[in-house]
Amino acid sequence: MRYFLDTEHIDDGERFELISIAVVCEDGREYYAAVEGYDPSAVTPWIEEHVLPKLPPLGDPRWKSRRQIRDDLADFVIGDEIEFWTMCAWSDWSLVVRLFGRFEDTPDSWPMACWDLWQLEAELGLTRDDRLREPDGVHNALIDARYHKRIYESLRRLPAARSE
Ligand SMILES: [Mg+2]
16 A cells, blocks of 8 residues: 655754654545644744645644654554655655654554655656646645655556545
8 A cells, every 4th residue: 555745844954843744545545734842943934934834723633743643644554565655755754753763663564664756757767847747735745745646646657546
């Protein structure tokens, strides 16, 4: 079962912190959460302009603790032969693993690595110019995770599992 990831996160060179996360399954299920209690002092101008306006309003139930997000992901990401996919995998994957602690602390059925759409594009001889056009609303993790799923489907020439 393939799962497509995206995170929005702070990386100011020292702090590397999850702000929001989305996981979209190839079967059409979707998960999204924003992280309660992320460090606002670490927010960069770029994050302030591009990411914060796309987070849920305060009080929205999609704001969750890191512990809740971890438990939700363990329940959500299930199935046989699980694969994670994202774009520029190192950052998203590191942040997912950190929700659990160490690599060894992620669920036993999960793989140790996340596949990278950039690498798949490169192996196919494609560049960023060949990529599907970005949807409106990028830098919202759910929109980006759906986009990653569509990129994968286009690279593998799979019919879209569901329309948006
Ligand atoms: Mg994103």
